[in-house]
Amino acid sequence: MASSSSSFSLLFPFFLILFSCFIAVSSSRRSLIDRPLPKNLPRSGFRLSLRHVDSGKNLTKIQKIQRGINRGFHRLNRLGAVAVLAVASNPDDTNNIKAPTHGGSGEFLMELSIGNPAVKYAAIVDTGSDLIWTQCKPCTECFDQPTPIFDPEKSSSYSKVGCSSGLCNALPRSNCNEDKDSCEYLYTYGDYSSTRGLLATETFTFEDENSISGIGFGCGVENEGDGFSQGSGLVGLGRGPLSLISQLKETKFSYCLTSIEDSEASSSLFIGSLASGIVNKTGANLDGEVTKTMSLLRNPDQPSFYYLELQGITVGAKRLSVEKSTFELSEDGTGGMIIDSGTTITYLEETAFKVLKEEFTSRMSLPVDDSGSTGLDLCFKLPNAAKNIAVPKLIFHFKGADLELPGENYMVADSSTGVLCLAMGSSNGMSIFGNVQQQNFNVLHDLEKETVTFVPTECGKL
Template identity: 60%
Template sequence: MTHPLSIFVLMVVALLVPPTWATSRGGFHDIAPKGIRVDLFHVDYGGNFTKLELLQRAIKRGKHRLERLKAGDVLAADDGSDELQAPVHAGNGEFLINLSIGTPTVPFSAIVDTGSDLIWTQCKPCTSCYNQPTPIFDPSKSSSYSNLPCSSSLCKALPTSTCSPDCEYLYAYGDYSTTQGVLASETFTFGSKITVPHIGFGCGDDNEGKGFSQGAGLVGLGWGPLSLISQLGAGKFSYCLTSLDDSKTSPLFFGSTASFGKGLKVGSTPLIKNPSQPTFYYLSLEGITVGGTLLSIPKSTFALKDDGSGGLIIDSGTSITYLEEVGYKLVRKAFVSQVQLEEADASSTGLDLCFSLPSDASTVEVPKLVFHFNGADLDLPAENYMILDSSTGLLCLTIMDSTGMSIFGNFQQQNLQFVYDLQKETLSFAPVQCDQL
């Protein structure tokens, strides 16, 4: 079984329908009755890059992220003391969101990351801050700002905190970037009409590393209590990522707007919690089919182990899919045997498996790729796992190997709507043209 994959892509220009805004009801931020929609844009938005170059940049950004996620490292404070030691989180997402903070509002952009929880931005006075594209937030000029006490539930939810006397935090990310400061409460504004008060966030006055220079902080969408989705009390969220080289934004929904349209073929699989990694959204991957062949991957390959290792997470901030080595080798072998093209040197691409395209080719047949999750099969379109580069004449598989953890990346998620229902603990998905939502 094969998919036709066109060498030349026709760019279709469409009007982006303006988002429907809703107003928060406040309280514990239960926005479910009306919902929220915001738009995401890729961190390389506006850059003059080919699709392969965009992917190469994303893979480079995610290299340390992957390694640190698997290692479960702990980062100590710079001064060598034992006062603050922070477990390493994902960080370095691939998508940005525009929002505002404070009263009066100060606009900024932040990385959106399903692989971490903390919401934070850089704050004055900065002892160490990186250059950001918007003014740094000055809490002394906001009438809605307040520090959170150490007795607050959000302070207690921090993986690393101290009291002196306010709740101080250290949060570390996979590329060795860190944010350190005071946990505070502030009003956040999404778009121009959605105002949500009393959001707990990190007011970072010591932020180091190169991982966040595209924006002015980060918005965590993980499963933990510090994340935006948890603080909103929305119960569910949804996103639909446009193609990597698409200039259109990707919609992100919270609450009642996080739902599917009519007539879609929706699959649903359980979300699995890992007490050792409570932020991540784990899925049960039970098998993989390439072409018409169900691969003989041992069932234990992608299983979450009792000690918290292994398993497969779905992650918006990791560019491509990384499969446990045993499973990946069988996937690779199947593609080599089924793609009727000569294998090429892939070292220049940052990927592992590439094929040489005939100079006169306009289309090429590639094997179908199906991920068999518990309760649902995800039949990926060819453009979600193969990438064509006409300048080099290469056709490459956008999946690589890993050890210790598998990740279902955002390249594989293009033009699929995903709904995370945290109450039912399910992930549902359906093929959708994301720029038309």
Template identity: 60%
Template sequence: MALDSMHSSLKFTILSLALLHFLYKPTCSTSRRVLDQVNRTQMGFRVALKHVDHGSNYTMLERIQRGINRSKFRVQKLNAMVLVSDKSTYDVESKVHPGNGEFLMNVAIGTPPNPFSAIMDTGSDLIWTQCKPCDDCFDQSTPIFDPSKSSTFSKLSCSNDLCEALPTSTCQDDGCQYLYTYGDYSSTQGILATETFTFGSDSKSQKVSVPNMGFGCGVDNEGNGFNQGAGLIGLGRGPLSLVSQLDEPKFSYCLTSIDGSKTSTLLMGSLANPKALSSNSKATTIMTTPLIHNPSQPSFYYLNLQGISVGSTHLPIKKSTFSLSDDGTGGMIIDSGTTITYLESSAFDQVKKAFTSQMNLPLDDSGSGGLDLCFKMPKDTTSLEVPKFVFHFKEADLDLPSENYMIGDTNMGVLCLAMGKSSGMSIFGNVQQQNMMVVHDLANESLSFVPTQCDEL
């Protein structure tokens, strides 16, 4: 979608005095051993996702503020991981993963199946849940998994490829022992094993059971980063992740509005087809951009961001600002577990300058909005104009709906840009991904955005 200079601002109407809701429609558009035991026609399945604040009585701005607080350590760790230049130090630092997340998925483990809720995380790889007998486990809403009561539980040996893929492991008499540490100082420690996992538990999907999935059976789980659920499902690009173990090169997710009560959707395998999905989309155009591989951080999904436009102005950001350097620093990743988008500081400063000059509102410097750029809104506001915002990815200009970057609260009298600044790398967060089917195609090394009404899938 090329930027249309004739539409450098968007006009919208406030439908609620409690919360600004922007109604802008885009103007343009595990290894192979697992697959051997599962019919490929079954490998398309869907899983319902719930935001961690689903069902709570928070305004949109409050939800974003809570998400920023949850993401704080995650963003710090993501930046720290790519800023390490000394190789000996890097080897140590790379064993710490971003951690935490924003969306929960229901799965079941074992035979008979034991349901539990896990954090979906595209920024890490390991699949794990809490297991009995627990040395140290946090509270969870479902019973802790007991391997002794499952007929399909099996420990993995230290010579197994998945054990060797762990960042930290030791070999004990009873098999491969793992330690996985996250950026918020949470950790899980236990036995690497295989089990049958069952996916597709919502009313719109047939259940699919996948045998011999490698996972961490955590008996010592510390920290509060995961107490929303009972474990984590890693969707990164490494060999331990769900994507790699299924050997399915395609998955997608569609995130509903952060202020809504509807569930989001994760689609795996054959169901994650952007052409099929476009029939339920807001636009027929599918915006596809290449994925970049970073050998220094092989689990992350890097995008090639080439520029940004605010209103009709293509910002004079240096081309190198978002480039992935030879030493593995810089670049931009897309991440489901980070709430808002974080731009490299020099680029964010230009975005901030452009918005400040184009918005016909005074700046709010009270800090009440909890974001880097906020404006004061007059009382009894009925309409406002906000500049358009376009991310110019390679081969794809993503023209965001206004609700994906401007957040307002009339009770507080503020209107904020839902973005922040970072150093080391930029991060494309989940607020900017609302009502977009985000399709990861690893076979073609590409990522597609399909504007979609996600609560209607």
């Protein structure tokens, strides 16, 4: 009979991965089928390095954990919010519509260059957004960013988007200046941050060698809020038509996130056929039962999110007594579970988390620590002597696959405070499968098959 617990070594304590791809959710439900592909696309796809927003800072591991949790908390609140935006730009028009939520903060950055001549920027990567944007001159209201603000007048490849273009029509709400034939956009985030400017096309260069022209992006001249200050803008990887994935008309991408303990190695993002090629190559060397593929769901009210169909959870040898409907996506678009690269830990609907917390507590042989020193909901006091600690197994039962996580993907040890914590929390609505639980998996999104595949991978060695 298989063991119902995993060994967790205190000689090699594990810490939270702080992955986050800056999140903003596309509100658009239209397609860009009338728009040609951008030029100079790499045939086999391409690879991008991802850098954590706290890398290079003089922070202890527990400080990094707490910063990630704080960012995740605000992100969680924004994801659960429902934004109400004006239908028209006319201030006298009081008609309102329900709009998808835009997150507004992030954890991982990618390096890219914009324009001709190319100017380098670090942008937040966001699997929950369909808009690519950066701050632009002349900037009437902009936040501080680590690089100079982009000046479109100095780029020979910059071109404004016309009112009748497919890109402009793909915006959730646009305001066209017909005299200048320019398409204006406004994206408002759940924390009241926002970006406003002109939609345009430009040449984007990735990893100094993949130069792609004709990419649609927002040139923001009025940008408010502090959620973007980690970078100089955002690159959306969501389902919506304005995301990088959609504009390239790619159906596959994957990311492989290293542990926070691996301070030297970069995480990776793969786009196009290269994504599936890496997954197939890695998976071929593993037992077929180790590679897990599960179904994706769509939510018309939140069209950019990648929803998973969670059907249950097992702790140790016990499947939790939680109604399947607890994790279901409701007809009104609320609830459900998304897989999110931008939230640090996993959050479960509060009634389900309460049951999971009780089961974990009953199966651990350590006393509970109530000091609240880490910001996590459930921690245990460690013994003074270093030794292996048995922790209950944790299995997520998704439609299509049962995903058993390694101990380091849900337990966090901190020797300085002498605690061992569960890297999960509660949510009052939507559940989120966070990036700690995804570390050292190559996570492939196949938008043609509507699946997500998890392949155990040493991400720092890719």
